[in-house]
């Protein structure tokens with residue numbers, strides 16, 4: 001194993017260690033990293049939440065979590081992992097709890113020889129992020145000296161719920177941490193195929209010369225889910241699809257597709273270019289928003305087997321929270337002028353999948369003469385598939401064997417998992433990068449704010465569904481989404497790539 005695959009010595013402090021994220025994702029990932037040898041001996045984990053537990057009860061709860069959501073632990077492997085786990089009861093609103101935490105941190109630093117390195121993982125309610133950061137600072141738990149042991153903070157989305165709350169959160173974080181110490185997770189960026197967008201573009205000479213308005217007709221970016229809101233109805237009511245998916249995952253994908261070449265592959269130079277894309281997004285204001293944005297909400301499926309959004313637990317019976325969004329987005333810069341970027345995401349759609357479709361322009365003139373052959377020449381398409389399959393395929397015209405000239409569309413296909421079956425899971429990659437201090441895959445404060453700068457006016461135009469055009473269109477659960485989303489593209493004589501194939 002390479003040195004970069006092993007975390008440095010560290011005490012990982014999980015604030016919110018009795019919650020869903022810790023159980024479902026964080027602990028199974030850490031256990032898998034332990035078993036695979038990614039954690040050094042001088043690495044320990046301290047959980048904190050209000051639930052009353054001692055170390056033994058915490059270890060038992062975490063074992064159950066790993067059994068339920070990860071690889072079932074084996075006794076020997078589990079025992080050595082459990083020795084790293086500790087727990088401290090405390091309320092995040094109580095300054096005394098942070099003093100007690102500081103004492104425990106000092107003790108565990110010494111016991112596990114972590115060298116004073118620490119990472120705070122905020123796995124709790126986003127409304128508590130700012131207060132927790134302030135309290136960590138006040139309790140002297142954060143070291144600022146870049147030459148000394150590191151102190152870092154890792155937070156999960158949402159990073160605010162609009163532009164001003166995102167600015168306020170960044171401000172509160174910056175009162176305590178330098179930007180280099182802050183790691184904002186967008187788990188889409190941990191996916192190898194997402195990272196590969198930059199390699200495809202900037203490590204190959206054949207694509208980049210075509211990657212502009214002269215040769216690309218339009219781009220589609222989709223992230224569809226087959227599942228509904230499930231048990232997270234209460235959270236979703238506050239969030240809705242624009243905050244849950246578009247502001248973060250879809251805009252991150254758009255930035256990777258649209259950005260200029262960075263000066264080099266360092267975190268800040270790559271993030272500089274991504275922020276340029278966010279700055280270039282054309283702001284939608286007032287009623288013009290309704291022309292370029294279609295929101296939807298799932299209704300029961302046609303056969304009644306899937307519930308509608310209104311039937312989900314925690315959802316108001318008259319809720320106008322959107323569960324689907326389709327947007328036509330313009331990137332106002334030299335490279336992309338006139339090229340629409342169509343974004344689409346939603347819950348309870350026909351299929352769970354995420355992909356980027358780059359549609360090239362049609363050939364300028366058909367030399368084959370025969371009308372039938374010319375009519376069958378489809379424009380080239382490059383499809384970067386992120387989920388469920390991780391693959392790239394290029395569609396191109398080919399001759400059908402035989403007399404005469406019949407043209408067909410062929411597919412050149414590269415399956416990521418066939419070639420690299422052992423790629424690390426996204427969450428592991430992100431955790432390891434954060435522990436190593438590598439920020440490339442994490443969002444920077446200005447990027448977060450610029451993406452909210454684009455999304456906030458759309459949220460305002462649709463606030464509360466008051467305007468008659470602002471009510472989400474119903475679509476049957478398990479379908480392709482509302483018809484209005486098809487019409488959005490039909491106006492430009494384009495079609496969505498069908499979810500689940502042709």
Ligand SMILES: NC(=O)c1ccc[n+]([C@@H]2O[C@H](COP(=O)([O-])OP(=O)(O)OC[C@H]3O[C@@H](n4cnc5c(N)ncnc54)[C@H](OP(=O)(O)O)[C@@H]3O)[C@@H](O)[C@H]2O)c1
Pocket residue numbers: 015016017018019020021022024025048049050051052090091092093122123124125126156157158
């Ligand atoms: N769950 C997921 O799969 C998922 C996915 C993506 C992002 N996220 C994000 O991850 C974060 C955490 O989500 P979650 O689903 O894990 O939430 P959760 O299940 O509600 O967990 C919240 C945790 O915070 C603790 N807590 C709440 N108030 C506290 C207080 N005043 N003092 C001390 N502890 C307190 C809770 O434990 P006690 O009640 O014992 O105090 C619990 O451990 C959120 O930002 C969420 O948006 C979650």
